[in-house]
Amino acid sequence: MITAKEIYLSYDKNRFIIKKGSFHIRDKEFIFIGGNSGSGKSTLIKSLYGDIGLKHGELFVDGVNMKNISAANLRKIRRDIGIIFQDYKLINDLTIEENIMLPLKINGYSNEISKKQALNLLSHVKLSHRKGYRPNELSGGEQQRVAVARALAHNPKIIIADEPTGNLDDFSAEVVWNLLKGANEQLGITVVVVTHRVPKNFGIRFRQLSIDDGIIYEVS
């Protein structure tokens, strides 16, 4: 599903955040990427959805080479990815229901189907009663649950999550982990999660990568 061959990532010419990184993530795997703050975890997953370009090496996501990818191909690959950001990245001008409908509408689903799926997911994240609310009217935990629902809405091939529970209370964190586990186990979605701490007694099979000073290691 994702293959990196000696990739180098950087924001400027002088300093590489990721150096000679190689790894392979198989279809339907659950992957944790760990490492200290500033180790390059977020930079690495940004490269998976094309928010940062490769300096050297090759990166294949769902068979598509991300190096010098065209705008049209990038749009295509992004439609198969669900992204969960640490800072939620919900659109405040839209209701939370409309936020969840967004990837469905981008993928060409009708308004009716998008709405039905959004309501279904809102019930999964226990926010049905707030469907008309704007994101800025919700707590951080609630916003992240909406973000997870949005990432799952269009049944993507891959879910990429950057510290999805970093700022959450225990209840919201548990809802988020359960949804991600369900997406992987029941829907067969490949899940890549960046996190400081892997939850204890996770309950499903997973593999762990770690980044230290820009070098990627396989932990387990």
Add this chain to the structure above:
Amino acid sequence: MKSLKSIFSFVIPLTAMLITFAIFLFTTKVVDDYKLKISNDYSIVVVANTPLVKDNINELSGIKVQKIVTLEKNKIINNIKDKLSDKSVELLKQRLPYFYKIHLEQYPTSSQLKNAKNELLEIKNIKKVEIFSKNHNQIFLIIQKIIAVVFAIILIYAVIIIAKQIKIWFYEHHEAITIMQFHGASILYSASSVIKHAVFGALISFGIVAALIVLLNNNLELVFPPELQSVVGIKLLVKEELVKIFLLSLFISISTIFGVLFKHKMKNA
């Protein structure tokens, strides 16, 4: 509510700009009408030793000659013949040169007028040319200044509006555009909220200005007294003006949309 506020923050300056543009169109029309009127009244006087072959003078300084009128010698002599003897009148008839008034189809500029004078003086039998450039210059300079000032105001205003709105909408929509693009949205889809605001804004502004123009056209006598109308002959070409105003409104909206998207692209580059 926020969306309405965002649209109106664009509508108010855009409407003011379109009104200025309508005034510019109106001023230009009035000036053109006035130029036509004074060009009908305006003529170049030519004094020639022998009769002019009128067919040889079709164009002067690139402006078509409308007509050449011969000023009758007898009329001139009749005015003064009471004070002269018959012999002197006969002598005067023989000695008096030929006078002509040349009417042009357009009101010439100062330089066109100078060229016309030179072209006329190159004709062998023409002795003197009077172009009345002093009066001409004064009127023409005022007209040109009015148009230049109105046009400059419109240009500056348009640039300020576009720049201001690009800044506001970029700030308001940059994050939403980015989020939509992360989900694979096309540039048009991700900018749909900006496009919606810009198009609604353009239509609302156009509607307001169109209503004002129609109202003005139906009540011209309230704004311009009949005496002034008889001098200048003010007539609005409503359909033409509305098309031009609509196009300008659309142009500003589209420029603003492109500006926001360009700024977004630059920021993400």
